[in-house]
Amino acid sequence: MSETRVAMRTSNPAKTVDHAMIVGWGVDANPQNDPTYPYRDRSEDDHSGEWQRPTQQEPDIELLKSVEHKWLPAVFGTASPPSGLSGSMRRLAFRWSESNWAHWLLLIGADRVNMIEGVIEDLAHSQIPNIPKEMGVPAEWRHNKTGLIKKVGVTAAIVGTVTALFLAQKKAREPEMRNALNP
């Protein structure tokens, strides 16, 4: 943990303009015209953008930082650093700003890949995930038996129909395949 404390100053182009040179500067200013009252306290708003920064937490994990940040914020979480294919996708996503859809769509894609990686990780640790329990099926059984039976029934019907269609299509193609192999 670093003990460094840095006072930051953001550039403010307005400071390069002498307001005294602007005819009518501030004549219609009205302190009561504040749509952020009362949740924003402007009494200390000096427009300087300066503050005494907190002590910097030293990163001991890989950290992805928004390109919109001027510096690394003083504290951060250290849960689940990026790893695997999903980690590569996240690294790529952080090339773009928060204003870019590619940034967010890649992150959502990485989340889905990460879900599969999680199952693989469980199996690698000889842990078979109890998916019904993780999804709260016992609670569904306690409080909504009919709904659960309906969901299982609908899912079974869809899976059964898709499987039957697939098998029927495969069977229909068998003579064509045989003819193709034995002309």
Add this chain to the structure above:
Amino acid sequence: MRAMNYRGPYRIRVDEKPMPRIEHPRDAVVKVTRSCICGSDLHLYHGMVPDTRVGQTFGHEFCGIVEEVGPEVENLKAGDHVLVPFNIACGQCHFCKQGLFGNCHESNPQATAVGGIFGYSHTAGGYDGGQAEYARVPYADFGPTIIPDWMDPDDAVLLTDVVPTGYQAAEMAGIQKGDTVVVFGAGPVGMLAARSAWLFGAGRVIVIDHIDYRLEFVRDFAPAEVYNFKELDDVVVFMKKTTDGLGADVCIDAVGAEATGSMLQTILGKRLKLESGSAIALHWAINSVKKGGVVSIVGVYGPTGNMVPIGNVVNKGLTIRANQASVKRLLPRLIEHVRVGNLNPKAIISHRVPLDDIADAYHIFSDKLDECIKPVLLPSAA
């Protein structure tokens, strides 16, 4: 320690995880005594928030006992009972200096639009949360507040998010005495927003939802007029009719990204994820408020975009006010409201669940089973 472990959309469990440690001189480690599942946790649970990583522990509403403090924390000591605001705020950056503690610039590397939030994806800083036996609390010399001796811990845990968020929804709405206030959403935040609207002098409070048991609860809790939108032909026309054709003075969106009520928004936002969830509640709020009125948004949306009638915002001359609740700013006022009995937050707690049964608790809350309003998790070590 035992902690919630996210495995993917709709899949969570409790596992053994390493104990949190002091990682910064202003950190504390807190032994969690109570944590809640928030409606916004369901956005994570449903896989709607980008950069929600497998292995993370959720939970941004918790209170507990200070276990250990870092060398720069002088106002807390081991053994103090504290409630922990969901915002991670340094208290000294450009935004914190203005009381915008939900917008801290020193707590979230992954995004600039939002400050750090406990257990709320890497888009909100990548912190593990309080749905665990222990939690790391950054900026512990600023955020956590010692729970007064007289306060029920059930009230204390609700002061970490749901009460300030509901209250700030009403505060941002700029309610004047006699105003008609419409709250979209009868979840815990909507309930507190409706209750708080009276504290600001509302003349009439209306709550809209489609879940009857919640509407029945808020009718007495707030109290409020309640309507099930599924029984209305057109929510906006109904609102106009019930306000002499003018619209409400104030509309509050206390729903956010998972609103029900529009097939188009559901497909685009919730199924295809081409927008940041379904924004139908906000759509109704904009169209139901009167010209020159105020729309206050505390419902949580994702970081991309949403389909809302922005042209009507311009043409009607609306004021839109929105933010994450600035919990630390509001706590002194809210603690006083609880003390004198103006607010009774713990009344909304419907379920107390051992931490080990968290998967059931999420499912019950998500699917609105067993008339669930607000589940509280109890770690076995508490």
